[in-house]
Amino acid sequence: MDLIARVQGHFLESISAKEQAMELLSPLVAAAAERMVACLMNEGKVLACGNGGSAADAQHFAAEMVGRFEKERPGLAAISLATDTSALTAIGNDYDFDMVFSKQVRALGHAGDLLLALSTSGNSANVIEAIYAAHERGMQVIALTGKDGGKIADLLSPEDIHLNVPVSRTARIQEVHILLIHALCDALDYMLLGGE
Numbered sequence: 001m002d003l004i005a006r007v008q009g010h011f012l013e014s015i016s017a018k019e020q021a022m023e024l025l026s027p028l029v030a031a032a033a034e035r036m037v038a039c040l041m042n043e044g045k046v047l048a049c050g051n052g053g054s055a056a057d058a059q060h061f062a063a064e065m066v067g068r069f070e071k072e073r074p075g076l077a078a079i080s081l082a083t084d085t086s087a088l089t090a091i092g093n094d095y096d097f098d099m100v101f102s103k104q105v106r107a108l109g110h111a112g113d114l115l116l117a118l119s120t121s122g123n124s125a126n127v128i129e130a131i132y133a134a135h136e137r138g139m140q141v142i143a144l145t146g147k148d149g150g151k152i153a154d155l156l157s158p159e160d161i162h163l164n165v166p167v168s169r170t171a172r173i174q175e176v177h178i179l180l181i182h183a184l185c186d187a188l189d190y191m192l193l194g195g196e
């Protein structure tokens with residue numbers, strides 16, 4: 001296979017993953033956006049976490065909430081738990097890397113806040129611990145996973161929202177996750193500001 005065909009293969013696979021996710025997840029993304037607006041209108045905030053590319057997604061999401069997405073609006077309360085290198089290294093070094101997010105959830109989270117938990121495998125121990133901590137704090141979870149949802153699929157409660165991208169390749173899952181995040185941001189703006 002030549003290099004151009006290989007690149008085209010990535011596009012085709014990504015398109016197919018997105019088409020599949022569109023059918024399965026559009027109603028759940030709408031429900032997640034409604035849940036987020038209710039949380040924010042009630043003085044709540046969204047804490048976001050994930051590893052690697054998903055850490056970047058958590059940070060990307062929080063930046064678009066606090067700054068803006070496509071429309072001018074007051075900032076919305078969201079914090080990436082994957083961004084504070086001092087907290088991450090101190091907790092990882094002094095306790096355990098599995099606790100880097102859960103300790104922040106316990107410190108910052110309150111009942112009525114939401115946890116946006118990202119894991120393509122659904123099996124990252126620190127994201128799992130963050131979900132336990134969120135439940136303990138009376139927070140609901142919006143989980144973005146891939147594959148079969150991993151261990152996260154089993155530990156979510158009925159009140160949580162699970163956006164699972166049921167494909168096997170991590171890169172494709174991440175590409176759908178960032179689309180889901182942008183669709184969420186757009187839905188929030190639409191509900192808060194109206195318009196097109």
Ligand SMILES: O=C(CO)[C@@H](O)[C@H](O)[C@H](O)[C@H](O)COP(=O)(O)O
Nearest residue numbers: 051052053054119120121124170171
């Ligand atoms: O971006 C990528 C792969 O595309 C990697 O950095 C990837 O995010 C890391 O291996 C993560 O540690 C994977 O964690 P998870 O998505 O399974 O929770």
Ligand SMILES: [Zn+2]
Nearest residue numbers: 052053171174
């Ligand atoms: Zn990547």
